[in-house]
Amino acid sequence: MGRPTNTDERREQIVLGLQQVMAERGYEKATIAAIAEAAGLTAGLVHYHFGSKHEILLCLIERLAESWRARAAAAEGRSPRERLAGLIDAWLALGEGASPGAVASWVALGAEAVQQPEIRQLYAAVASEATESLESAVSAVLRAEGRTTRHGRAIAAGLMAAVQGYLQLGVATSGVVPRGTAAATLKTMAFGALDAQGRRA
Amino acid sequence: MGRPTNTDERREQIVLGLQQVMAERGYEKATIAAIAEAAGLTAGLVHYHFGSKHEILLCLIERLAESWRARAAAAEGRSPRERLAGLIDAWLALGEGASPGAVASWVALGAEAVQQPEIRQLYAAVASEATESLESAVSAVLRAEGRTTRHGRAIAAGLMAAVQGYLQLGVATSGVVPRGTAAATLKTMAFGALDAQGRRA
Amino acid sequence: MGRPTNTDERREQIVLGLQQVMAERGYEKATIAAIAEAAGLTAGLVHYHFGSKHEILLCLIERLAESWRARAAAAEGRSPRERLAGLIDAWLALGEGASPGAVASWVALGAEAVQQPEIRQLYAAVASEATESLESAVSAVLRAEGRTTRHGRAIAAGLMAAVQGYLQLGVATSGVVPRGTAAATLKTMAFGALDAQGRRA
Amino acid sequence: MGRPTNTDERREQIVLGLQQVMAERGYEKATIAAIAEAAGLTAGLVHYHFGSKHEILLCLIERLAESWRARAAAAEGRSPRERLAGLIDAWLALGEGASPGAVASWVALGAEAVQQPEIRQLYAAVASEATESLESAVSAVLRAEGRTTRHGRAIAAGLMAAVQGYLQLGVATSGVVPRGTAAATLKTMAFGALDAQGRRA
DNA sequence: GATGAATGAGCGTTCATTCAT
DNA sequence: AATGAATGAACGCTCATTCAT
Numbered sequence: 001m002g003r004p005t006n007t008d009e010r011r012e013q014i015v016l017g018l019q020q021v022m023a024e025r026g027y028e029k030a031t032i033a034a035i036a037e038a039a040g041l042t043a044g045l046v047h048y049h050f051g052s053k054h055e056i057l058l059c060l061i062e063r064l065a066e067s068w069r070a071r072a073a074a075a076e077g078r079s080p081r082e083r084l085a086g087l088i089d090a091w092l093a094l095g096e097g098a099s100p101g102a103v104a105s106w107v108a109l110g111a112e113a114v115q116q117p118e119i120r121q122l123y124a125a126v127a128s129e130a131t132e133s134l135e136s137a138v139s140a141v142l143r144a145e146g147r148t149t150r151h152g153r154a155i156a157a158g159l160m161a162a163v164q165g166y167l168q169l170g171v172a173t174s175g176v177v178p179r180g181t182a183a184a185t186l187k188t189m190a191f192g193a194l195d196a197q198g199r200r201a
Numbered sequence: 202m203g204r205p206t207n208t209d210e211r212r213e214q215i216v217l218g219l220q221q222v223m224a225e226r227g228y229e230k231a232t233i234a235a236i237a238e239a240a241g242l243t244a245g246l247v248h249y250h251f252g253s254k255h256e257i258l259l260c261l262i263e264r265l266a267e268s269w270r271a272r273a274a275a276a277e278g279r280s281p282r283e284r285l286a287g288l289i290d291a292w293l294a295l296g297e298g299a300s301p302g303a304v305a306s307w308v309a310l311g312a313e314a315v316q317q318p319e320i321r322q323l324y325a326a327v328a329s330e331a332t333e334s335l336e337s338a339v340s341a342v343l344r345a346e347g348r349t350t351r352h353g354r355a356i357a358a359g360l361m362a363a364v365q366g367y368l369q370l371g372v373a374t375s376g377v378v379p380r381g382t383a384a385a386t387l388k389t390m391a392f393g394a395l396d397a398q399g400r401r402a
Numbered sequence: 403m404g405r406p407t408n409t410d411e412r413r414e415q416i417v418l419g420l421q422q423v424m425a426e427r428g429y430e431k432a433t434i435a436a437i438a439e440a441a442g443l444t445a446g447l448v449h450y451h452f453g454s455k456h457e458i459l460l461c462l463i464e465r466l467a468e469s470w471r472a473r474a475a476a477a478e479g480r481s482p483r484e485r486l487a488g489l490i491d492a493w494l495a496l497g498e499g500a501s502p503g504a505v506a507s508w509v510a511l512g513a514e515a516v517q518q519p520e521i522r523q524l525y526a527a528v529a530s531e532a533t534e535s536l537e538s539a540v541s542a543v544l545r546a547e548g549r550t551t552r553h554g555r556a557i558a559a560g561l562m563a564a565v566q567g568y569l570q571l572g573v574a575t576s577g578v579v580p581r582g583t584a585a586a587t588l589k590t591m592a593f594g595a596l597d598a599q600g601r602r603a
Numbered sequence: 604m605g606r607p608t609n610t611d612e613r614r615e616q617i618v619l620g621l622q623q624v625m626a627e628r629g630y631e632k633a634t635i636a637a638i639a640e641a642a643g644l645t646a647g648l649v650h651y652h653f654g655s656k657h658e659i660l661l662c663l664i665e666r667l668a669e670s671w672r673a674r675a676a677a678a679e680g681r682s683p684r685e686r687l688a689g690l691i692d693a694w695l696a697l698g699e700g701a702s703p704g705a706v707a708s709w710v711a712l713g714a715e716a717v718q719q720p721e722i723r724q725l726y727a728a729v730a731s732e733a734t735e736s737l738e739s740a741v742s743a744v745l746r747a748e749g750r751t752t753r754h755g756r757a758i759a760a761g762l763m764a765a766v767q768g769y770l771q772l773g774v775a776t777s778g779v780v781p782r783g784t785a786a787a788t789l790k791t792m793a794f795g796a797l798d799a800q801g802r803r804a
Numbered sequence: 805g806a807t808g809a810a811t812g813a814g815c816g817t818t819c820a821t822t823c824a825t
Numbered sequence: 826a827a828t829g830a831a832t833g834a835a836c837g838c839t840c841a842t843t844c845a846t
Binding site (some may be wrong): 252 | 818819
């Protein structure tokens with residue numbers, strides 16, 4: 001009896017709709033009507049499946065985080081240097097995957113994080129998680145090479161910053177970053193910094 | 202004869218008002234009323250001195266760019282390595298100067314650049330200018346050390362990306378970047394990458 | 403042959419749901435979803451058993467009227483003065499009976515009657531019926547005491563007004579009417595007015 | 604310099620607009636658009652002069668209260684019985700004065716008081732104030748006639764209830780209360796009740 | 805009978821912009 | 826120059842109602 005639920009699919013559609021619209025216009029201008037249209041639904045239905053626009057954003061964050069985690073997981077089980085390189089690729093190859101709006105919506109999310117405390121917390125949590133995984137890889141390299149791990153966290157944060165900056169420049173400018181150089185250059189910077197760390201006694 | 206014009210001061214006030222409000226809320230939520238209040242003026246007067254909210258934003262971009270140029274100029278006339286370090290400081294010390302909202306408003310501007318073509322163009326022009334000055338410094342170092350300058354632009358773009366990422370993480374997260382490590386770590390990464398560039402025959 | 407109908411019980415549940423929600427929020431804010439929840443049903447089912455929200459209200463009026471009639475019937479067969487006192491109790495004891503929401507929903511109904519012609523008519527019909535029964539009791543007292551019945555209707559209307567006012571002040575204020583004084587005071591006013599009616603020649 | 608303010612007049616217009624629309628449709632259905640139209644303004648302007656619809660309601664309450672106070676003041680300085688009669692008239696003659704919507708909006712307000720705590724408090728405060736002035740008049744009569752004032756408050760509350768009930772029946776029914784009998788009948792009930800109070804030793 | 809998705813009109817409110825003073 | 830009223834087009838959200846299952 002009764003009608004089978006389709007909320008999961010609808011919510012998925014709606015979150016993807018937000019991702020798409022947000023990539024083009026940012027969160028504020030991602031109106032419910034625009035999200036609904038992108039999702040092929042009506043505005044009323046969006047509010048049937050989500051209590052508020054804010055709630056959709058929370059779902060999008062989780063989705064983007066999960067997508068990154070899946071990419072990062074591919075770097076596990078390799079040598080220290082390869083693992084670090086893989087984690088960098090997990091971020092910088094974000095746009096080459098399925099959804100073209102993922103990078104742009106992540107960048108827009110970073111702007112919302114400045115203003116909305118709850119978003120800030122969730123965004124910072126993902127950034128922290130990512131930085132910690134970078135730190136783990138950085139330290140593994142340093143240990144394997146007998147170097148001090150004293151600046152491991154700082155270097156990981158620097159790599160995370162570079163990654164976020166690359167994504168941002170990628171969607172907000174044209175020509176500033178030469179095509180196809182991001183990942184390789186960042187690896188050069190990363191290993192250059194690692195090579196500069198002193199040997200332990 | 203009428204009263205002497207005070208348009209320049211008023212425009213300055215208004216632009217600073219936008220900077221302040223934008224730093225806290227972003228561009229969309231920076232209402233004319235809020236800008237006016239931050240500037241100590243009335244909403245109507247804002248539109249007397251500026252045709253539109255968009256026009257204020259254009260002025261703010263120019264202001265932020267000019268502020269950066271002034272900081273960057275301080276790096277001129279030094280040794281290649283010191284000049285590069287000085288350019289990095291010109292960006293990362295942005296927040297330590299006069300206005301606390303400069304960094305946050307620049308980050309918010311980066312988000313607007315994704316969406317508004319005209320803003321994108323101006324934002325990209327500043328980013329390009331900055332990247333070129335970085336490239337000039339990077340190449341100077343490489344030339345001075347007899348290294349290939351082939352990847353000069355890519356490295357400069359990487360430094361620019363890292364700078365922007367540091368600024369963004371700084372205003373959008375807490376604890377991801379260890380306090381006070383940004384400039385030193387980025388210089389380590391920069392020189393590490395430069396040291397990795399091959400010697401010319 | 404299909405399942406046996408349970409429409410009557412369902413309608414009863416729904417009407418009670420409206421009574422409960424209306425007592426707390428009034429008719430406008432008594433959403434179908436809230437009524438359904440109060441009734442332990444789903445929103446869709448409410449519209450299966452009732453064509454519209456308005457229709458539920460019509461049923462509630464009849465229910466409240468019937469409940470009053472039952473209380474009023476208890477006053478029959480007594481002496482004139484006791485009958486009048488019993489009718490007053492039939493109204494003012496409304497809240498002491500089964501449903502705590504009956505009084506509040508009746509008061510809310512009175513507000514709707516101002517606005518909706520159809521509700522107004524039904525509400526006025528109940529009020530008229532009640533006033534007529536009061537008038538009948540008032541006149542019986544007057545006749546028994548050899549007084550003029552000229553102002554019987556006016557006095558009955560005054561008693562009805564006082565009853566409605568007591569109910570309204572009871573749900574809309576605290577402390578205005580001293581606890582437990584309503585019925586006794588109204589009877590004092592009623593008999594005081596009756597005693598003031600002149601003797602017939 | 605600058606434009607002279609007209610906020611006071613506009614707010615007055617808007618409050619009267621709410622009174623009028625609320626009298627016809629109740630508070631919930633008194634949309635900002637309807638209020639604006641009744642006031643001869645646009646919807647946007649209503650929110651320029653009032654922060655919210657709720658705030659307009661608060662102003663209306665104060666206005667209605669003030670109007671009642673002015674009427675009640677006319678009863679001062681007379682004999683005890685005349686003062687009591689004057690206070691009853693102050694309420695029941697409400698509709699015969701300037702605004703035909705005053706009574707209906709007061710009744711609608713009473714319905715809102717059941718639901719909205721803040722409105723309830725203000726409504727109850729006015730009702731309390733009015734009941735206290737009735738009690739003062741009632742007690743004056745009783746004292747002047749050497750009767751016990753023990754039930755003064757209860758009688759005053761009963762009169763207040765009757766007043767509110769008359770107003771309510773007046774706007775929600777037709778024919779229940781015979782035209783023109785309200786004030787006289789209530790006075791009969793009031794004095795009848797007073798006459799029934801025992802003499803002090 | 806019953807469920808829950810779906811619709812669409814309408815709500816209070818916001819806000820850039822215009823204009824009278 | 827400056828003020829503050831005025832406009833009108835959104836926006837996020839609510840909700841009675843309809844309909845597919």
